[in-house]
Amino acid sequence: MxxxxxxxxxxxxxxxxxxxxxxxxxxxxxxxxxxxxxxxxxxxxxxxxxxxxxxxxxxxxxxxxxxxxxxxxxxxxxxxxxxxxxxxxxxxxxxxxxxxxxxxxxxxxxxxxxxxxxxxxxxxxxxxxxxxxxxxxxxxxxxxxxxxxxxxxxxxxxxxxxxxxxxxxGPKNDILDYGPAVEEKLALLEERMQSKYPNHSSVRWHAIKLLENDEEVKKDHPLEVESIVDRNYEKDITEKKYEYIEKVIQEVLFYKDRKAASTDRIDKVLTHPVWGVPVFLCIMALVFFLTFFVGDFLKGGLEYALGIISELVRAGMTGLHVADWMISLIVDGIIAGVGGILTFVPNIFILFLALAILEDSGYMARVAYVMDGIMGKVGLSGRAFLPMVLGFGCTVPAIMATRALETEHDRRRTMVITPFMSCSARLPIYVLFSEMFFPQCAMVVAFSMYVIGMVMGILVAMVQHKLEKGKINQSLMIELPEYKRPNARTIRTYVWNKLKDYLTKAGTTIFVASIIIWFILNFGIHGMVSDPAESFGAALGRILVPVLRPAGLGLWQIAVALISGISAKEVVVSSFSVLFGVSNVNSAAGMASIVQNIQHFDPAFGGLNAFCLMLFCLLYVPCVATMATIKKESGSWKFTGGIMLFQIGLAWLVSVLVFQIGSFFI
The missing domain is CATH 3.40.50.300 (P-loop containing nucleotide triphosphate hydrolases)
Structure with missing residues (x-):
């Protein structure tokens, strides 16, 4: 009825x-x-x-x-x-x-x-x-x-x-019998539950939880149970459940052993206590090898197309007698800024494709398991490494993934270290500057940023752990799924969503940022200027030059680019396009032009300076979207502001140390 x-x-x-x-x-x-x-x-x-x-x-x-x-x-x-x-x-x-x-x-x-x-x-x-x-x-x-x-x-x-x-x-009858000793206690608890809470709909489940000494159930439904519950029965109840599950699997699932044996063979290598971490690093190195070599091969066409579009737009607007300032805004500001970012789409595509395959195959769960020992030494479980791995794609969902951690304390600690993981937005910075100043080993230099980010995150967690006097955290308990062939539909959806986010950012945040940067570089206190050195941007950048000079970043253009990068890290690259008037920053000619322009202002600017710039971009305050997410997840402006100040200070300190020490040897 x-x-x-x-x-x-x-x-x-x-x-x-x-x-x-x-x-x-x-x-x-x-x-x-x-x-x-x-x-x-x-x-x-x-x-x-x-x-x-x-x-x-x-x-x-x-x-x-x-x-x-x-x-x-x-x-x-x-x-x-x-x-x-x-x-x-x-x-x-x-x-x-x-x-x-x-x-x-x-x-x-x-x-x-x-x-x-x-x-x-x-x-x-x-x-x-x-x-x-x-x-x-x-x-x-x-x-x-x-x-x-x-x-x-x-x-x-x-x-x-x-x-x-x-x-x-309506509901079916109970199927699981926990044995005479436990069932007798459950019957007594159910009777007391029904007596005190006659309209309760989940009496048996609550009785089981009372036997397990579940604190929330005891708090929400107070009941005198001391005469019945003489100890914690959670282990007994859990074992009975798994015994029954094993029985179910034996009767209903066939031909599973072959796949399980194959999974075990692979796990002997990928989750090995000694080789597990080196294997993970080798896999990530392969990912970035593909990101560079395959990505660079594909982006050649985009660079060529961007160059043609820039020239056609400039010629067309000139033919229509459009004002010079408008031509400059469209070509040198918007096309150079947004277009420069779009040429990195092949690199971003390869990175997301590789991460999607690793995730869908079941390998990423192994990464958390492998890292559990290292994370345990800094007071976190391997579960905290999962948001860090997600951070390689985008820091925003990585911060949101900290919800999977058990306590607010662990969530906040993980929020502090997750931004050190190099998100996809930083990849264009690494690709550009490593190829400009380290052409023979660009992939190695860029990959070093990812390794440094992970090491820095773990070191920060270790310091936090020591300051908290070694508070012990629970070890990770995780059931590793069997390996499976990645699903093409799942991967296609994942990669498209990530690329769509990247392209949306290019069409919104980077578009607006490119216009703003063009304006602050082309206008000063006396109106429009022909020399960017007389602009508002230059004046703002010069204020920060004394602070950044000890880190080898003593150009006002770099200061402006770093400030703009707070909106989105890709904007650092588009800023260099606008700052130095290069419409196709990712082409060989564009990179040579930027190097020439930088060394015109600072002849000593070389590989060490570029490495410190990449380090600063790795470690300093994440993008606005990430900070907003940290505020939303933590519920605290004080905590969010503390992270911002800490990361800016750490980025400056590390960059200064590397530059000052490196200067003695180079």
């Missing part, structure tokens, strides 16, 4: 199980984004009319367990426990069934209808494995088990039909 025609449905699953992709495929454009109350984690809601029901769908953050430590776990747990949630869709990565079922067993104990959505069945077939689709639902209490494909949008209608039908039927 139908109870209500409005049903609240929560989508719950492990990270990277395809849950959000499935949620988006079902909700389509009817999507609303907000924040969960009291936290910065985004909340996605969608609505759907199906078989006479109005379905309100909620996408929860990915979690491995309902034992809450991280922000995501707390948010998801609070959501599924809410009486408003009437049906749970547990999205499971079918290719990693064993890892996903632990959460499934916990959800079944909530006393709410659960539908198992088996995603990524195509990967199961690719690996030569089979799942018994009749036995699996039987062993999970006859709950609906629906094969779906979020990427191919198959099985969605059947899944929604199961949601409605299972809502009408």
């Amino acid at each position: 139908q109870r209500d025609n409005h049903v609240h449905v929560a989508f719950v699953g492990n990270p990277n199980c395809g849950k959000t992709t499935l949620f988006n495929a079902i909700t389509g454009s009817k999507l609303k984004v907000a924040n969960w109350p009291g936290v910065t984690v985004e909340k996605y809601e969608g609505t759907l009319e199906y078989e006479g029901y109005g379905l309100k769908l909620v996408d929860t953050p990915g979690i491995y367990s309902l034992t809450s430590y991280t922000i995501e776990e707390k948010v998801t747990r609070k959501c599924v426990l809410d009486d408003d949630i009437e049906v749970i869709v547990n999205v499971v990565d079918a290719s990693c069934l064993e890892r996903n079922l632990y959460l499934t067993l916990q959800l079944l104990e909530l006393g709410k209808p659960v539908i198992l959505a088996l995603n990524m069945m195509d990967i199961v077939k690719e690996r030569g494995m089979e799942i018994d689709m009749h036995r699996l639902p039987e062993m999970l209490g006859d709950i609906p088990v629906v094969p779906v494909s979020a990427a191919k949008r198959t099985g969605l209608d059947i899944l929604m039909h199961a949601v409605v039908h299972h809502y009408e039927e």
Whole structure:
């Protein structure tokens, strides 16, 4: 019998199980984004009319367990426990069934209808494995088990039909028996829960959590349990769950051993306690080899096209008798600034493509595992290294990824060190200056910036750890997924989204910055100037020259470029295009022209100065978007301002030391 025609449905699953992709495929454009109350984690809601029901769908953050430590776990747990949630869709990565079922067993104990959505069945077939689709639902209490494909949008209608039908039927009975000793205590706890909280919908789950001494449950639902709970039963309960999962896997999953054996063989090398870190560095070195050599080969066409466009625009505007200042703004300001950045698209494309392949293959989880020992020595777990790895792409999502850490203290510490990872926006700076001043070993010099960034982040964390008198942090507990062939659709989507963000930035932030820089370089207190040395930009830069000179950066043009780089790091490159009037900064002629111009003002400016400039760009304050994200995630202007001052001071100190010491040998 139908109870209500409005049903609240929560989508719950492990990270990277395809849950959000499935949620988006079902909700389509009817999507609303907000924040969960009291936290910065985004909340996605969608609505759907199906078989006479109005379905309100909620996408929860990915979690491995309902034992809450991280922000995501707390948010998801609070959501599924809410009486408003009437049906749970547990999205499971079918290719990693064993890892996903632990959460499934916990959800079944909530006393709410659960539908198992088996995603990524195509990967199961690719690996030569089979799942018994009749036995699996039987062993999970006859709950609906629906094969779906979020990427191919198959099985969605059947899944929604199961949601409605299972809502009408109500929850199934409990399937897991924890043995006489534990079950006896659970029965007593359930009886007390029902007596004190008669309308409670998740009595058994709460009784289990009371046996596990869960602090939040004890706080939210006070109950006299001392006469029943004589110790912490969490280990006993966890072991029973995994025993049952092993039994399920043995009965429903076939031909898994071959793939597991292959994964184990690869992991003997990639996660080796000695060779794991060198292998990671070699893999990253290969990534940057491809970024330089393949990227540089591809960008030649863009450089040529940019040169032609600049000349055509200049000739066309001259033919139309456009004012000289307008020609200069369009050609020397906008085209030089934005176009110079666009020529780096091939390098950025190769970098994102390589990172996407590493992530989708399952290797990045191994990186966190390998780095756990090093991170442990500085008071952080290997989990903190995941935001740092994300920082190679963009620091904004990397800062947001610190939500996966267990405490606010660990999140803030990781926010401090993550900006030291070289994001893609810094890559154009490294490519330009390493090729200008280190043509024989440009790739090695650029790669050294990535290594220095990682080392600097770890050193800063170590100092923090010592100042906190060695506060011990928990070690990383992570289940490593099996290796898989990267999915072309997933990689294409990831790379396109990243390139789109880069191109959007070129069309907005860098576009505006290029115009502003042109204006401050072409206008002074007496109006428009022909010599940039008399401009507002020069006056501003000269104020900072005495500060930057000890670091080998004593040109006002460099000071202006560094200030502009706070808007977005790519703007440092576009600033040099505008500052020195070079329309195609990334071409051989353009780079030679910049070197000539720099050495005209400072004949001693050479490789050491360029290296210190790259160091300063690596270490000084990140872009405005990153600082805004740090403020949003930390909720503190004081903390955000402290990071800004710390990074500027550290960048200056390191650059000065390298330049002063290097000057003795060069």
